[in-house]
Amino acid sequence: MFAQIEIKEPIEKVAADWDLLAESVMPHFSTFRALGHNIYGLRRRVISALGVDDPKKGNISHYLELGPHGIEEGEQELWTLRVTTAGTPHRVLHNFGYWHINDKDELYLPIVSATEGKLGYYCIVQGHPTGKETDSFAWYCEKCLTLLYDFVVETGQTGIAGFWKGEQEAVRRYNTDLKLRTCPECGHVNPLGYCWNKAKDTPEEAQARLYW
Amino acid sequence: MDAPILRHILPLGPESPSLGRWTRTHDYDVWVDCRAAEAPPLTLWEAREGGVLRIPDDQTIMHVVKGGTPHHIEQLFGYWRACDADIVWFRIARDNVVRYVIVLGGTPGAYAKDAILWICPACATPLDRREIKTGPHGIERFWRGEAEAVADFNADRARRACPRCGHEHPPAYRFRRAGLDDAPPAQPW
Numbered sequence: 001m002f003a004q005i006e007i008k009e010p011i012e013k014v015a016a017d018w019d020l021l022a023e024s025v026m027p028h029f030s031t032f033r034a035l036g037h038n039i040y041g042l043r044r045r046v047i048s049a050l051g052v053d054d055p056k057k058g059n060i061s062h063y064l065e066l067g068p069h070g071i072e073e074g075e076q077e078l079w080t081l082r083v084t085t086a087g088t089p090h091r092v093l094h095n096f097g098y099w100h101i102n103d104k105d106e107l108y109l110p111i112v113s114a115t116e117g118k119l120g121y122y123c124i125v126q127g128h129p130t131g132k133e134t135d136s137f138a139w140y141c142e143k144c145l146t147l148l149y150d151f152v153v154e155t156g157q158t159g160i161a162g163f164w165k166g167e168q169e170a171v172r173r174y175n176t177d178l179k180l181r182t183c184p185e186c187g188h189v190n191p192l193g194y195c196w197n198k199a200k201d202t203p204e205e206a207q208a209r210l211y212w
Numbered sequence: 213m214d215a216p217i218l219r220h221i222l223p224l225g226p227e228s229p230s231l232g233r234w235t236r237t238h239d240y241d242v243w244v245d246c247r248a249a250e251a252p253p254l255t256l257w258e259a260r261e262g263g264v265l266r267i268p269d270d271q272t273i274m275h276v277v278k279g280g281t282p283h284h285i286e287q288l289f290g291y292w293r294a295c296d297a298d299i300v301w302f303r304i305a306r307d308n309v310v311r312y313v314i315v316l317g318g319t320p321g322a323y324a325k326d327a328i329l330w331i332c333p334a335c336a337t338p339l340d341r342r343e344i345k346t347g348p349h350g351i352e353r354f355w356r357g358e359a360e361a362v363a364d365f366n367a368d369r370a371r372r373a374c375p376r377c378g379h380e381h382p383p384a385y386r387f388r389r390a391g392l393d394d395a396p397p398a399q400p401w
Binding site for chain 1: 224239272275302305306335
């Protein structure tokens with residue numbers, strides 16, 4: 001219907017980044033990047049009926065969300081779009097060692113590869129924090145769910161750079177202070193936290209990553 | 213803030229009850245569908261300077277329609293839409309089905325205005341345009357404006373006739389979402 005008014009130039013010349021999953025575009029979004037109204041995290045992962053497999057971290061399908069009635073657990077399944085609603089403390093086992101709480105919804109879409117044996121895509125879409133909106137890195141007692149420590153970053157002001165800086169600072173403070181990891185209610189000593197980026201793990205944090 | 217919905221999952225399989233429906237999350241409106249590979253493709257177009265750009269129906273794509281950009285999806289809605297929020301469009305063709313996802317929204321207040329428009333398919337002259345202030349009512353307000361805009365466009369041949377080249381635009385049709393009781397368009401374009 002639009003043959004007479006269609007732009008005939010190759011799309012790459014008109015819009016180089018028209019497909020965020022293109023090999024030349026996707027790497028720019030591997031550690032989250034803002035584009036327009038959203039932030040995108042796009043990674044190549046093994047996506048199969050067994051879930052999401054990270055080459056460095058192993059299976060990272062099992063997720064937890066904390067609500068008014070306690071923890072709900074689930075597996076990231078193939079051919080589902082999963083949403084973590086704004087304000088919900090959530091974590092993914094072996095992927096990041098804290099509860100993440102933010103003011104934006106997060107959407108997760110795993111896409112199996114079109115070619116057997118090749119890596120698929122793991123796509124995260126989330127809103128761009130603005131103004132006073134925050135990201136928190138929190139720890140709850142693994143025995144009784146008492147809040148132990150909550151490190152808040154005003155990412156509406158600091159942007160993504162502030163998120164990564166805050167994450168590292170929160171993990172460092174939590175791990176270096178035994179009092180923070182000791183539950184004031186039940187006395188349980190909780191395991192160390194760890195960052196999303198496995199390369200930042202100390203040997204002790206790497207052990208904690210295997211544990212939770 | 214509303215109480216969080218835990219384990220909020222939209223299945224994309226062929227039997228999913230979510231298919232064809234818009235679902236509201238806290239920040240987004242999300243539409244998902246899964247169609248047989250042999251069904252007519254849903255092809256995304258964007259209106260740009262110099263004409264209209266066809267987004268290829270590749271096997272796997274993730275395309276962002278920047279806020280304010282008029283866009284049209286063949287076989288899905290019979291108009292051009294320009295909303296102020298970004299839209300993310302996924303097309304995933306696997307195992308004899310094609311899955312589609314539209315994500316609308318994000319930043320608070322980003323989705324406050326929408327517009328429905330038509331351009332001449334022969335010479336790209338703007339034909340008709342309806343602004344819709346969605347405001348805090350979001351997409352529900354859009355549907356009301358959409359029904360009115362489509363009905364008005366179809367009822368008035370003068371709106372559909374190009375003042376520049378005389379070409380008559382085919383009738384418009386509403387977004388083919390699940391639960392819509394309109395008759396299917398005779399010529400979905």
